[in-house]
Amino acid sequence: MAAAVAAAASAELTAAGPRIPDPGAPDNASLTHVLNRLTFGPRPGDAERVRMMGVERWLDEQLHPARIDDGAAEAMLPQLGTAPDGADQKELRQFARQQIITLASEKLLRAMYSERQLQEVLVDFWFNHFNVYAGKGRTAMFLPNYDHDVIRPHVFDRFRDLLEADAKSPAMLFYLDNWLSAAEEANRDAGSGIRDARVRRRPGRFRSRIPDPAPRVPAVAKQKKRGRGLNENYGRELLELHTLGVDGGYTQQDVINVARAFTGWTIDRGGHFRFVAALHDTGEKMVLGHRIKAGGGIEDGEQVLDILASHPATAHHIAFELTQRLVSDEPPAALVERVAKRFLETKGDLREVVKTIVTSPEFLAPGVRNAKFKTPFELVVSAVRTTGAAVADARPFVQTLQQLGEPLYMCQPPTGYHDTADAWVSAGGLVTRMNFATRLASGNMPGVTLSSGASDRKDVALQIGSPEFQRH
Amino acid sequence: MNRRLFLKSGAMAMLSLGFAPSFLGRAAAAAGARRKLLIAIFQRGAVDGLNMIVPYGEADYYRLRPTIAVPRDAVVDLDGFFGLHPAMAPLKPLWDNHSLAVVHACGSPDNTRSHFDAQDYMESATPGIKATRDGWLNRYLQVSSEPPNPLRGIALARTMPRSLEGSAPALAIGSVDEFGVRGPAAAFESEYAGSSDRVLSAASNDAFAAMRTLRQAAGAPYTPATGADYPTSAFGRALQEIARLAKADVGLEVAFTELGNWDHHVNEGSTTGQIATRLDEFARGLAALAMDLGDRLADTVIVTMSEFGRAVAENGNGGTDHGHGNAMMVIGGNVRGGVHGRWPGLGEPHRFEGRDLAITTDFRDVFGEIVTAHMGASRDSLSRIFPGYRGATAPGVVG
Numbered sequence: 001m002a003a004a005v006a007a008a009a010s011a012e013l014t015a016a017g018p019r020i021p022d023p024g025a026p027d028n029a030s031l032t033h034v035l036n037r038l039t040f041g042p043r044p045g046d047a048e049r050v051r052m053m054g055v056e057r058w059l060d061e062q063l064h065p066a067r068i069d070d071g072a073a074e075a076m077l078p079q080l081g082t083a084p085d086g087a088d089q090k091e092l093r094q095f096a097r098q099q100i101i102t103l104a105s106e107k108l109l110r111a112m113y114s115e116r117q118l119q120e121v122l123v124d125f126w127f128n129h130f131n132v133y134a135g136k137g138r139t140a141m142f143l144p145n146y147d148h149d150v151i152r153p154h155v156f157d158r159f160r161d162l163l164e165a166d167a168k169s170p171a172m173l174f175y176l177d178n179w180l181s182a183a184e185e186a187n188r189d190a191g192s193g194i195r196d197a198r199v200r201r202r203p204g205r206f207r208s209r210i211p212d213p214a215p216r217v218p219a220v221a222k223q224k225k226r227g228r229g230l231n232e233n234y235g236r237e238l239l240e241l242h243t244l245g246v247d248g249g250y251t252q253q254d255v256i257n258v259a260r261a262f263t264g265w266t267i268d269r270g271g272h273f274r275f276v277a278a279l280h281d282t283g284e285k286m287v288l289g290h291r292i293k294a295g296g297g298i299e300d301g302e303q304v305l306d307i308l309a310s311h312p313a314t315a316h317h318i319a320f321e322l323t324q325r326l327v328s329d330e331p332p333a334a335l336v337e338r339v340a341k342r343f344l345e346t347k348g349d350l351r352e353v354v355k356t357i358v359t360s361p362e363f364l365a366p367g368v369r370n371a372k373f374k375t376p377f378e379l380v381v382s383a384v385r386t387t388g389a390a391v392a393d394a395r396p397f398v399q400t401l402q403q404l405g406e407p408l409y410m411c412q413p414p415t416g417y418h419d420t421a422d423a424w425v426s427a428g429g430l431v432t433r434m435n436f437a438t439r440l441a442s443g444n445m446p447g448v449t450l451s452s453g454a455s456d457r458k459d460v461a462l463q464i465g466s467p468e469f470q471r472h
Numbered sequence: 473m474n475r476r477l478f479l480k481s482g483a484m485a486m487l488s489l490g491f492a493p494s495f496l497g498r499a500a501a502a503a504g505a506r507r508k509l510l511i512a513i514f515q516r517g518a519v520d521g522l523n524m525i526v527p528y529g530e531a532d533y534y535r536l537r538p539t540i541a542v543p544r545d546a547v548v549d550l551d552g553f554f555g556l557h558p559a560m561a562p563l564k565p566l567w568d569n570h571s572l573a574v575v576h577a578c579g580s581p582d583n584t585r586s587h588f589d590a591q592d593y594m595e596s597a598t599p600g601i602k603a604t605r606d607g608w609l610n611r612y613l614q615v616s617s618e619p620p621n622p623l624r625g626i627a628l629a630r631t632m633p634r635s636l637e638g639s640a641p642a643l644a645i646g647s648v649d650e651f652g653v654r655g656p657a658a659a660f661e662s663e664y665a666g667s668s669d670r671v672l673s674a675a676s677n678d679a680f681a682a683m684r685t686l687r688q689a690a691g692a693p694y695t696p697a698t699g700a701d702y703p704t705s706a707f708g709r710a711l712q713e714i715a716r717l718a719k720a721d722v723g724l725e726v727a728f729t730e731l732g733n734w735d736h737h738v739n740e741g742s743t744t745g746q747i748a749t750r751l752d753e754f755a756r757g758l759a760a761l762a763m764d765l766g767d768r769l770a771d772t773v774i775v776t777m778s779e780f781g782r783a784v785a786e787n788g789n790g791g792t793d794h795g796h797g798n799a800m801m802v803i804g805g806n807v808r809g810g811v812h813g814r815w816p817g818l819g820e821p822h823r824f825e826g827r828d829l830a831i832t833t834d835f836r837d838v839f840g841e842i843v844t845a846h847m848g849a850s851r852d853s854l855s856r857i858f859p860g861y862r863g864a865t866a867p868g869v870v871g
Binding site: 089133135136177233237240246402403405407412413414415421422425426427428429430431434435437438439458461462465466467468470471 | 632634639657659667
């Protein structure tokens with residue numbers, strides 16, 4: 001099967017090796033495919049622009065988003081509010097709800113209009129990989145920081161840096177309860193109480209990403225004393241979802257020892273990451289066969305991140321997920337292997353990893369074209385892009401995504417939303433998609449201006465609601 | 473192509489060739505031997521079970537809840553020890569005719585006090601395991617030998633609840649009237665029917681067939697039975713839609729809906745106040761549903777659930793914090809009325825972690841008994857519906 005795919009693909013390729021063919025002469029189907037997968041769908045004229053520019057140059061630019069001016073899209077983004085001073089619980093909840101809608105609007109508008117499309121595709125991917133649920137407690141307060149400062153800056157960075165930024169993010173610390181995790185009494189360093197107040201931080205690694213303005217969080221010290229002990233929630237998901245994968249070869253003892261290594265990684269009164277030595281388990285820990293020496297502090301967790309980020313199982317897991325997103329629901333095993341190898345060779349350089357996928361023959365194979373079923377988010381955004389609609393207010397789309405079962409930032413389980421057709425193809429879902437297509441094409445969505453005339457409405461509805469448009 | 477989509481599209485290919493019976497045909501066949509129905513209702517946010525089904529015979533209940541306890545003379549007595557919150561009085565007739573069972577000190581063995589984890593665990597019915605992809609109600613639909621039909625499992629909810637998620641076809645709809653194509657329906661239908669995309673063509677076929685069945689069988693304006701006085705709320709409307717679907721004989725086996733806003737950390741109230749208001753809507757809804765179902769209640773089990781209970785002692789804000797054990801209610805003609813489950817007591821040594829109602833009945837025992845004794849699933853299928861659960865003992869609530 002993989003050989004057949006590769007053979008079919010090589011028939012299309014002129015150059016030897018995994019390179020996109022002569023940029024002067026990609027056929028329309030290949031160009032559309034590239035734009036379908038590496039952007040949120042082509043706008044009118046996009047294919048021609050990329051053809052003129054050359055696919056390779058376009059791809060290189062997309063892989064270096066800082067080189068692309070994105071001022072026009074930035075100017076469209078809504079302003080995020082700050083929590084009102086002296087707000088009570090009810091007002092804070094109200095504010096959090098507003099914050100989620102604003103942030104969801106921002107995500108939609110960036111996906112619709114940003115010129116840095118590949119970055120937006122990958123932000124969506126990595127947020128989902130490191131999913132947090134805005135409906136859990138104070139997570140919503142930490143979301144802007146999480147989206148803007150934790151995920152976004154690292155999607156073309158090294159995986160190890162992304163992983164640490166995530167491990168130290170208040171959103172993840174809160175969502176997976178690590179902020180409450182503490183050493184069992186017996187494993188606490190007797191003298192650590194003295195160091196309690198001291199925050200140890202590696203210079204330059206995290207400081208720049210401290211969120212501002214600070215969401216208000218009660219001090220850890222104010223937490224109820226009872227039940228304060230080890231919490232395995234983050235340790236388990238770190239292994240199962242963030243790095244090794246569920247079949248990554250770890251044991252329950254590894255989960256416990258990873259959780260012990262992260263005791264004391266918590267959130268301070270100002271809503272920032274803080275390591276509290278008094279809560280840390282200073283005992284020796286064995287993690288995946290590596291010895292973490294007794295007497296350590298914050299470096300215990302950092303050492304665990306080193307072990308995990310360079311582990312072959314992590315390379316395979318990340319390679320699988322990324323190829324599943326960019327190529328097909330069941331990506332060719334040989335491609336996953338190559339991508340995993342590249343991950344290890346480059347010490348987890350995510351730009352190189354993505355480049356390896358999108359310049360592979362498997363990526364361009366005719367058999368994977370239109371093989372992916374669009375998630376509701378991909379459907380809604382690609383519909384706006386293909387119609388060239390002007391969206392002044394994205395809130396109606398936030399609602400649409402609720403109806404379609406993908407409310408942004410509101411996915412409860414840490415697994416995130418599924419990225420395969422079986423999760424999204426359903427009778428009820430198709431009806432909602434047809435109704436969305438009809439509503440968008442009608443020109444009656446508030447804040448949305450269509451360029452097409454009234455006479456085209458039925459055609460536009462049938463196009464956006466068509467079986468073909470549900471795939472990419 | 474994965475197995476599920478392959479199977480689905482295979483079945484649908486047969487349908488479009490005219491070999492398989494239509495939903496209408498099956499529904500008509502089913503009308504003769506009336507189907508068993510399970511209605512699951514989730515109280516999201518952790519209802520305070522101790523103020524819903526009050527252990528008024530416990531001195532500790534009053535000692536630990538000086539401002540929010542329901543007074544002895546205000547409860548609607550059930551058995552001399554437990555009583556209903558007065559707002560739950562509409563359910564008393566069901567108790568009196570032995571159609572209401574309560575399972576107290578019931579819940580999940582997982583000790584999480586996180587709403588979202590605990591809901592997830594209850595809906596997947598795999599406490600402590602987050603990797604489970606489908607919900608227990610969907611797994612019930614999967615193990616049945618019935619042909620796939622999305623009208624077998626319907627959630628009256630905007631999005632598919634975790635409980636009904638999975639490979640068996642099911643619908644999540646806002647209401648019967650809302651489930652329809654507003655736009656060029658015929659053009660959409662022929663667009664999909666003529667598509668070479670078999671998976672989407674099949675799903676669309678499902679959708680339009682289900683819509684047609686619903687329109688024919690349940691399309692007429694609905695009038696509830698005399699005396700079925702639903703609350704005028706989203707919850708009341710959802711329950712009414714469930715009764716409408718049940719009476720329409722569209723093949724419904726599993727229905728789901730939910731009622732939120734039970735997380736009363738502050739000013740919970742007692743005979744009046746926040747919890748009284750919520751329980752009033754809840755109980756009036758259930759009573760109306762039972763009334764509306766009429767003789768169909770004989771073939772129906774209604775089960776209510778909530779992710780965990782609340783702490784035995786009230787907190788410093790006249791509310792209750794997250795706890796552990798809770799109460800479930802089971803209503804139906806084939807139900808053994810009464811309060812079930814071993815009552816652990818509220819004294820400190822009997823509490824979970826010294827503060828919460830302990831759990832003496834695993835919620836999966838209640839679910840398991842309903843799907844076997846009521847819905848007719850085999851005992852062998854329990855290991856598929858509740859994977860990894862070995863402790864199944866029937867609490868004796870149904871049958």
